[in-house]
Amino acid sequence: MKMEDSKPHNIEEKLRTIEKRLIDILKNFGYLKGRSSKISEIAAYLYVHQEVTQKILRKLTGYSLGTISTALRALEKRGHARRYRDPDTREYHYELNGTLLQITSRSVPDVQRYFSQMREFFGGIEAKISRPYIPEKRGYENIRQFLNEMNDIIPAYEHALQEIRTMTLNIKQEAR
Amino acid sequence: MTSGKALQDPHGFDPEIRQIEQEIVEFFAETDPEFSGRHPIIVTVMAYFYIRRNLTQRDLQNLTGFSAGTISKSVRQLVDINMVTKEVIPGTHEHIYKMEELPFMSARIFLRTIKLLEELEEELKKTKDTLDTHAEEMQNLNGYQRIYTITTQLLRIIPPSQMIVTLIEKELKFTKTSQ
Numbered sequence: 001m002k003m004e005d006s007k008p009h010n011i012e013e014k015l016r017t018i019e020k021r022l023i024d025i026l027k028n029f030g031y032l033k034g035r036s037s038k039i040s041e042i043a044a045y046l047y048v049h050q051e052v053t054q055k056i057l058r059k060l061t062g063y064s065l066g067t068i069s070t071a072l073r074a075l076e077k078r079g080h081a082r083r084y085r086d087p088d089t090r091e092y093h094y095e096l097n098g099t100l101l102q103i104t105s106r107s108v109p110d111v112q113r114y115f116s117q118m119r120e121f122f123g124g125i126e127a128k129i130s131r132p133y134i135p136e137k138r139g140y141e142n143i144r145q146f147l148n149e150m151n152d153i154i155p156a157y158e159h160a161l162q163e164i165r166t167m168t169l170n171i172k173q174e175a176r
Numbered sequence: 177m178t179s180g181k182a183l184q185d186p187h188g189f190d191p192e193i194r195q196i197e198q199e200i201v202e203f204f205a206e207t208d209p210e211f212s213g214r215h216p217i218i219v220t221v222m223a224y225f226y227i228r229r230n231l232t233q234r235d236l237q238n239l240t241g242f243s244a245g246t247i248s249k250s251v252r253q254l255v256d257i258n259m260v261t262k263e264v265i266p267g268t269h270e271h272i273y274k275m276e277e278l279p280f281m282s283a284r285i286f287l288r289t290i291k292l293l294e295e296l297e298e299e300l301k302k303t304k305d306t307l308d309t310h311a312e313e314m315q316n317l318n319g320y321q322r323i324y325t326i327t328t329q330l331l332r333i334i335p336p337s338q339m340i341v342t343l344i345e346k347e348l349k350f351t352k353t354s355q
Contacts, residue, residue: 011313018303019323025296025330032257032292034214034222043213048326078213100329104337114211121203128196139189142227143196146278153280156347164340 023048038063042071046081051095079103112161119154122147186235187228197227217242221250225260225275232265232272258288286345290338297334303327 023044030040038061045060046052057068072094075081082097097103128134129143185194204223205216212219224231224239231239236247251273254260259282260273279285307314307324314320 011310012317014306014310015314015317015320015323018306018327019319021303022323022326022330025299030213031253033212034218034253034257034259035212036215036218039213039215048322050322074213078210100326101332104333110211114207117207125196125200134192137190137193139187139193139197142187142189142229143193143200146200146227149278149281152351153278153348156351157280157344160340160343160347163343164336167339 019048038067039071039074042068043075043080046072046075046094046096047100051093053091053093055091108161108165112158112165115154115157115161118150119158122150122154184238186231186238197224200227217246218250218253221247222254222259222279225254225273226278229276230272230274232270234270258285281348283345286341289341293334293338293341297331300327300331300334304331 023041026044026047027037027040030043031037035043041061042057042063045057049056054065054068054072057063057072058065061068072081072083075094076083079097080103081094083092083094085092125143126147129140129147134140135144189197201220201223204226205220208214208219209216214222220240220242221236224236228235228239233244233247233251236242236251237244240247242250251260251262254273255262259279260275262271262273264270265272276282277284304324304327307320307327
């Protein structure tokens, strides 16, 4: 450790740099998942600060209150945030709904449900394209190729997700 | 999210096939955002790539009815996250965007995710070391405990995430080889 690192302002600066980097990491992950950079950034601030208000987020990000409100509503809908009203200021506070670890581990059953919904939906599409005159039509090959690939993907994901769920349950049982 | 007006089909798809395609696109646009947090617009653009694979920005405008700016922003993000590649159409100034494989089964995306998680784990371990080394001086600063908790939680999330990606990759390889 260098001498100047021990100075109080350098230590404070070091901690703020770490905090900023954690926000960048979480924002980047959201963006890589295909979320908008604004929503990813607002979510990242909530994950790291754990409790925010719309005004605080506006100060931190510079985004409009409309953008912030939309992002927070989306996070609430997905069960990542919950809000309460401060009785004194009447301002809404948004807090993280559980720990980051709990939020991410809740997602396995959600993914399973999503794949089961896909299986049902694509079953209906299969029935539509299996009508005898359909293969003659332009664009059929594209739909066929897509469905063939999904027919490989869905069982592979379902199997992997089941394995993950079993492993998670075993770990939880061992921990008791 | 797709526009209701009859739009020109860039690949001349039959109207009945186009109808089936729209059902697929709408399914993703309605269900994916709730599960992934993605915006319905980017999901719609992604879904057209799942089926058509090669598209220009103009094709996407015709298919979706979205504005040029919206399409440009969406394809930029898909390029950024390696979901599609961008090439110049020879003899023109126009670009064609290509989805080589569905992202659910793309080895390129799996490898990138694994590499990213490894790099992140390395960085977070160093961050935790710094927080431990300076604990005495930092612990009374605003947010130290919170920052420490997030760092350790992220470190705990990484190994299961690596395991999930590896398991899915293994399952998909097994499916491919058993065909």
